[in-house]
Amino acid sequence: GEDVEQSLFLSVREGDSSVINCTYTDSSSTYLYWYKQEPGAGLQLLTYIFSNMDMKQDQRLTVLLNKKDKHLSLRIADTQTGDSAIYFCAENGNFNKFYFGSGTKLNVKP
Amino acid sequence: DAGVIQSPRHEVTEMGQEVTLRCKPISGHDYLFWYRQTMMRGLELLIYFNNNVPIDDSGMPEDRFSAKMPNASFSTLKIQPSEPRDSAVYFCASSPQGIGYQPQHFGDGTRLSIL
Numbered sequence: 001g002e003d004v005e006q007s008l009f010l011s012v013r014e015g016d017s018s019v020i021n022c023t024y025t026d027s028s029s030t031y032l033y034w035y036k037q038e039p040g041a042g043l044q045l046l047t048y049i050f051s052n053m054d055m056k057q058d059q060r061l062t063v064l065l066n067k068k069d070k071h072l073s074l075r076i077a078d079t080q081t082g083d084s085a086i087y088f089c090a091e092n093g094n095f096n097k098f099y100f101g102s103g104t105k106l107n108v109k110p
Numbered sequence: 111d112a113g114v115i116q117s118p119r120h121e122v123t124e125m126g127q128e129v130t131l132r133c134k135p136i137s138g139h140d141y142l143f144w145y146r147q148t149m150m151r152g153l154e155l156l157i158y159f160n161n162n163v164p165i166d167d168s169g170m171p172e173d174r175f176s177a178k179m180p181n182a183s184f185s186t187l188k189i190q191p192s193e194p195r196d197s198a199v200y201f202c203a204s205s206p207q208g209i210g211y212q213p214q215h216f217g218d219g220t221r222l223s224i225l
Contacts, residue, residue: 042216096205102152
């Protein structure tokens with residue numbers, strides 16, 4: 001089956017940029033997604049990118065897609081303590097089944 | 111608009127008891143997914159439905175687990191008998207059907223503790 005991989009932890013200082021990386025395997029995925037999970041909550045859709053794009057910017061968030069290397073990244077500019085959460089990348093498969101990575105826990109130090 | 115609604119939010123019960131988790135998807139969504147999240151195994155897809163019909167239940171861990179979707183606005187995940195290793199957070203998600211951008215929307219989850 002599809003294998004989506006992420007590093008488990010990232011620690012940054014408040015005000016710095018955070019970059020969370022993800023690799024995926026299914027080159028036929030049409031959309032790739034980033035979700036955010038805060039403690040005690042469900043996964044919240046953060047942003048997405050269409051597979052024909054290589055970059056998408058949405059306020060402090062920048063998504064980069066390297067389709068050749070099957071590499072996806074999420075950059076958060078001016079990281080705030082409220083950005084501390086677990087971030088999941090996901091690719092879509094048949095029947096809208098999603099393949100999620102293990103999640104990257106972002107810790108923002110004041 | 112109301113999001114995906116799960117109940118109960120928390121459940122604590124003793125080993126051997128039957129547990130029923132409930133989910134109301136977003137109105138108009140044709141897909142419904144049940145996930146389990148643990149520290150050890152991360153987020154696992156248990157089963158999903160399309161138009162109330164189970165499509166893939168290969169993630170259901172054992173026969174003790176069963177899921178139903180009697181209509182478009184309600185689904186249940188049942189564990190009978192429950193065991194301590196079933197302790198986890200269970201999420202329900204729904205998504206629309208169609209080609210293109212169709213993200214999954216998650217509920218807040220049910221935190222299940224089996225003593």
